[in-house]
Amino acid sequence: xxxxxxxxxxxxxxxxxxxxxxxxxxxxxxxxxxxxxxxxxxxxxxxxxxxxxxxxxxxxxxxxxxxxxxxxxxxxxxxxxxxxxxxxxxxxxxxxxxxxxxxxxxxxxxxxxxxxxxxx
Amino acid sequence: xxxxxxxxxxxxxxxxxxxxxxxxxxxxxxxxxxxxxxxxxxxxxxxxxxxxxxxxxxxxxxxxxxxxxxxxxxxxxxxxxxxxxxxxxxxxxxxxxxxxxxxxxxxxxxxxxxxxxxxxxxxxxxxxxxxxxxxxxxxxxxxxxxxxxxxxxxxxxxxxxxxxxxxxxxxxxxxxxxxxxxxxxxxxxxxxxxxxxxxxxxxxxxxxxxxxxxxxxxxxxxxxxxxxxxxxxxxxxxxxxxxxxxxxxxxxxxxxxxxxxxxxxxxxxxxxxxxxxxxxxxxxxxxxxxxxxxxxxxxxxxxxxxxxxxxxxxxxxxxxxxxxxxxxxxxxxxxxxxxxxxxxxxxxxxxxxxxxxxxxxxxxxxxxxxxxxxxxxxxxxxxxxxxxxxxxxxxxxxxxxxxxx
Amino acid sequence: xxxxxxxxxxxxxxxxxxxxxxxxxxxxxxxxxxxxxxxxxxxxxxxxxxxxxxxxxxxxxxxxxxxxxxxxxxxxxxxxxxxxxxxxxxxxxxxxxxxxxxxxxxxxxxxxxxxxx
Numbered sequence: 001x002x003x004x005x006x007x008x009x010x011x012x013x014x015x016x017x018x019x020x021x022x023x024x025x026x027x028x029x030x031x032x033x034x035x036x037x038x039x040x041x042x043x044x045x046x047x048x049x050x051x052x053x054x055x056x057x058x059x060x061x062x063x064x065x066x067x068x069x070x071x072x073x074x075x076x077x078x079x080x081x082x083x084x085x086x087x088x089x090x091x092x093x094x095x096x097x098x099x100x101x102x103x104x105x106x107x108x109x110x111x112x113x114x115x116x117x118x119x120x
Numbered sequence: 121x122x123x124x125x126x127x128x129x130x131x132x133x134x135x136x137x138x139x140x141x142x143x144x145x146x147x148x149x150x151x152x153x154x155x156x157x158x159x160x161x162x163x164x165x166x167x168x169x170x171x172x173x174x175x176x177x178x179x180x181x182x183x184x185x186x187x188x189x190x191x192x193x194x195x196x197x198x199x200x201x202x203x204x205x206x207x208x209x210x211x212x213x214x215x216x217x218x219x220x221x222x223x224x225x226x227x228x229x230x231x232x233x234x235x236x237x238x239x240x241x242x243x244x245x246x247x248x249x250x251x252x253x254x255x256x257x258x259x260x261x262x263x264x265x266x267x268x269x270x271x272x273x274x275x276x277x278x279x280x281x282x283x284x285x286x287x288x289x290x291x292x293x294x295x296x297x298x299x300x301x302x303x304x305x306x307x308x309x310x311x312x313x314x315x316x317x318x319x320x321x322x323x324x325x326x327x328x329x330x331x332x333x334x335x336x337x338x339x340x341x342x343x344x345x346x347x348x349x350x351x352x353x354x355x356x357x358x359x360x361x362x363x364x365x366x367x368x369x370x371x372x373x374x375x376x377x378x379x380x381x382x383x384x385x386x387x388x389x390x391x392x393x394x395x396x397x398x399x400x401x402x403x404x405x406x407x408x409x410x411x412x413x414x415x416x417x418x419x420x421x422x423x424x425x426x427x428x429x430x431x432x433x434x435x436x437x438x439x440x441x442x443x444x445x446x447x448x449x450x451x452x453x454x455x456x457x458x459x460x461x462x463x464x465x466x467x468x469x470x471x472x473x474x475x476x477x478x479x480x481x482x483x484x485x486x487x488x489x490x491x492x493x494x495x496x497x498x499x500x501x502x503x504x505x506x507x508x509x510x511x512x513x514x515x516x517x518x519x520x521x522x523x524x525x
Numbered sequence: 526x527x528x529x530x531x532x533x534x535x536x537x538x539x540x541x542x543x544x545x546x547x548x549x550x551x552x553x554x555x556x557x558x559x560x561x562x563x564x565x566x567x568x569x570x571x572x573x574x575x576x577x578x579x580x581x582x583x584x585x586x587x588x589x590x591x592x593x594x595x596x597x598x599x600x601x602x603x604x605x606x607x608x609x610x611x612x613x614x615x616x617x618x619x620x621x622x623x624x625x626x627x628x629x630x631x632x633x634x635x636x637x638x639x640x641x642x
Contacts, residue, residue: 004578006547006569012200013193014421025192025421029547031580036620040571040578044546050420053197053548081578089185089193089487106422109434117430119251197548 004086006040014090015045023097027053030078042078043091045102049076069108077101127337133262134345139352140404141221141397142214142311142465145458147353148380149371150304151360153297156281156288159354161305163289165312166350168505171498172476174342175483176318180325181334183488187322188418190488191478200419203475207315208412210471213464214314215408215447219245220457221401224374228394235452242448245405249440250430254327261403268400270392271355274381278362285358303520306513307462310469312350313509316411318479323414327425335492356380374458405444413440466520470513472506545627555585555617555630563632564615583622584639585615614639
């Protein structure tokens with residue numbers, strides 16, 4: 001039976017997607033509680049989750065800012081745990097990061113700022 | 121053969137990239153105020169950074185992780201953020217000092233007061249990073265940095281008192297101005313042991329795809345490269361001891377620094393000094409900005425890399441852009457470049473225990489390093505030096521501010 | 526299947542199920558039935574049963590700064606000498622952890638002492 005140490009080996013570890021690019025770090029892990037058992041449902045990624053770890057108020061503030069960036073945002077990005085596998089010390093994501101909101105900030109910055117600078 | 125060439129290049133870039141405004145200023149002050157007595161501080165600082173660089177390279181080559189990346193993974197968010205914020209704040213001050221250094225170099229040659237040059241310099245540094253590649257920056261600027269060998273030539277020409285020089289290799293207590301002595305001593309340590317250096321080095325090792333076979337080369341580059349670099353710092357100190365100390369000149373203004381080479385070499389000396397300052401500070405500016413961006417990007421798991429087009433790693437590129445912008449603005453607030461330099465060096469020393477501890481713990485972690493973890497000697501040396509530096513700095517800084525310049 | 530984007534504080538109800546984030550559990554102090562301190566949550570262990578990652582136990586420790594660093598990384602000889610006494614770690618089965626008040630977790634039984642691994 002494979003035992004997984006969620007704090008040591010999953011939380012804060014690097015996610016690598018199917019194209020080999022960095023898909024961020026696991027910033028949070030969501031457990032679903034059922035009676036006296038719990039299962040891991042999602043990993044969470046992104047600034048909202050990070051901010052919440054530091055202080056709940058900060059998390060709300062970041063969430064509001066994030067909501068302004070576009071449709072359907074303002075909430076943490078969640079990836080189902082079924083798409084994640086251990087590849088110590090990193091984690092493999094069997095999706096491409098571009099197909100998720102993970103790269104949203106990157107894409108937005110690329111469009112709005114980087115592309116506007118000559119010679120990029 | 122190719123490996124040998126790469127080692128040689130690594131050594132040369134370490135040497136050429138070793139000096140910057142911090143090491144030049146602190147070595148000059150040490151020589152001017154205490155002649156050869158503080159050479160031991162340069163030796164200690166050089167030894168320490170050589171060890172840290174070797175560890176940094178070994179870590180990247182074996183674990184295929186950078187340090188910032190691993191600190192977050194292993195210790196979690198808060199233990200990653202505390203050193204990050206501390207190193208970030210202090211490095212911004214150092215960065216401002218370096219940008220100031222480049223601007224001062226241009227002032228020396230043009231006669232036009234340095235604040236005018238600050239913005240163009242910031243833009244130049246940014247342009248190097250945005251449009252350049254890792255190799256061009258690292259190698260190009262560092263090769264040009266060999267101009268600093270002028271200090272060695274000057275030192276030899278002036279003919280130092282070898283007996284007194286060798287006595288200075290051993291730590292000694294000051295016979296006058298003790299608070300200032302220890303302040304300069306820790307500033308030298310802070311100039312030599314900059315945390316951004318080992319973040320930068322581990323990122324570089326990953327960019328150049330090092331693996332276990334590079335461990336020997338890594339050791340050579342660290343030992344010889346840093347060793348020669350320290351040697352250059354000592355040369356600056358010796359020149360100051362021979363040129364400034366006998367004339368009772370203590371460095372209070374940045375305009376006094378060129379005296380190191382102009383006193384005996386006139387206008388050629390001015391050109392050599394300005395050239396040295398320009399190149400070394402520009403290189404350091406690029407390095408620090410990159411190192412900070414590496415730290416942030418790796419800690420948050422973004423794509424990063426100097427060789428990537430900025431559109432391939434927008435967050436990383438914008439991070440170093442913002443870092444450069446903030447530092448440039450800091451210089452424009454009118455801080456005296458000399459005071460900024462010595463203070464930021466001393467603050468670096470004060471921050472060493474916090475900045476180094478996570479790294480040191482990682483160097484003993486078998487999950488990342490397998491059989492290549494640190495030996496006890498390496499651990500103890502680093503621990504002792506960084507704690508000592510931190511403690512002495514915390515005591516010396518307030519004393520210097522109260523009593524000194 | 527796209528990543529579902531939902532919101533929620535540390536403990537929330539999502540489609541009838543209660544959720545909690547691991548990173549908010551870490552560091553929380555666990556008390557026993559008498560209200561005595563047992564330790565702080567340092568690790569959460571899951572087992573893979575089929576396609577599910579089932580949480581099976583938590584590990585408790587003093588949660589002190591230095592101790593966290595040492596426990597998390599492999600044994601560091603220099604620091605290892607310090608705090609031998611405080612390195613008692615406990616293991617508590619998940620089913621014996623009462624999270625009805627998630628800010629104040631309770632141990633329903635006496636946790637077993639974890640052998641130093």
